[in-house]
Amino acid sequence: MARDLKLFPRVHRQPFRRRSRALAATAAAIAIGGTVLTEVPVSAAGKPKGHDVSSHQKNVDWQSAKAKSATFVYVKATESHTYRSPYFSRQYAGSRAAGLIRGACHFALPDRPSGITQARYFVRNGGAWRAEGWTLPPALDIEYNPYGKQKCHGLGKARMAGWITAFSDEVNRLTGRRPVSYTTAHWWNTCTNSSSAFTSRHALWLARYNAADPGALPSGGRKLWTFWQYDNSGSLPGDQNLFNGTSAQLKRFAQGA
Template sequence: MSRKGKSAEDDAWDAITKKQPPRRVPRPKPAAKSVVKPAAKAAKPRKKASRPSPYKFWLGLAALATLALVVLYVELFVEKRKSAWPEGHSVYGVDVSHYQKEIDWQQVRQNEVSFAFVKATEGRTIQDKQFQRNWEKAREVDIIRGAYHFYIPHVKPELQAANFIATVQLSSGDLPPVLDVEVRGRKPVGQLRADLKVWLRQVEDAYGAKPILYTSYAFYKDYLDGHFDDYHLWIAHYNVPELRLEKSSRRKLAFWQHTDGGTIKGIDGMVDCNVFYGSMRELRSVCLP
């Protein structure tokens, strides 16, 4: 049946029954993907501060102590090379014998050596076993050479002179023969001087050249001073800045042996070193013509 009019109740009913809009049901959010974080790297354990090893410390200390001992030994006991030549001279030489063994004369020449005295004989019968080799090799490298005889006071001077003359053959450009006198023996001083003059005269007659006289400073002053002024002198005087003898018109000072502990390349061990009082030109004027 139809109803023409609406009462208040009808309106209320309509309000109640009026179709309501559908309720929106929220969609469930998709579950968040779980992000798996990489595991943190395990922290490295800290190294403990290294302490110096006692073993290394003592090893280093021992090495330093050894080095110090080596330096001390060298300073105290090892023979050191000495300067071969004194100041104020420019013509240098050596004198040698079998004590220097085999010498490299080429190296000697390259070390400023201009002249060399070579031991030839001693006493009545002795010949130095290295004489011939030294004599020939020195000449080969253009070193001015000289030969010497070591004098024995108790042996007759004539026999000693004959030994030297039979052993040594001198050539033009060689230094005059040398008489090496270092010991007096039991001879009275006057007799020693007379015997030395016998040797000197005999050798001078054989070679036609006045010999050179070698001795030490003290021996010269004690026994020979003023008695052999006609001869060129070769004086040994060590550990002094200069020889205490002077060259003069009376004294023919020619050579100074300033050390018996010199070192020269080419010679094994220590060697006597000498200087000439003059120039190379003056040295050649002393040699045999």
């Protein structure tokens, strides 16, 4: 996703994954090789294509995205407890009008207010869910701190796992769905000590670039990824993603399966 911050006006606003240059470099350092991908990886051919956008993409041409085989999209809604993307409403409504299954995403800053506070802000500002088959579960984007030297936001591993638990429990209480976890294997293993507390409850949205396949998953007993963000540019606006299943399974996942 993206950190489009009014919270930090001195930081240049970037798209979901443009801020991920450093994240991608870190991932590359842990066994990501090859060239930058511009097409869907051969190993994932045939899986439903999607993308994610933030305020950086502004007014997206959703019909064009649909024509290029987009089936789903995640739209950044909020960050921390004070920022809501000014483009969220039009992007969220526009993608649905074009026939895409869409969901909302929250960019976490765990060193700021509690997981409960940020979850409530997210749900109030677009992170809701309905079992009508067009709304993906709310998503939590949690990764290395883009604003300072403390990569894990200054939280110890147990506190980080506790923050995620609090966010997840509150989102589930308010919406009836556990959030999808967007992260990298390296961040998860480093900042949560490979926690297995969420393996059976959270669908995984894995970020791993410049690779022919998703590679190693976060430790903690997880066997499958649900979404894979495989590049930060391509034929669709924003970052490029795949769903690990069929179109029918994607629909059922949106419905609550």
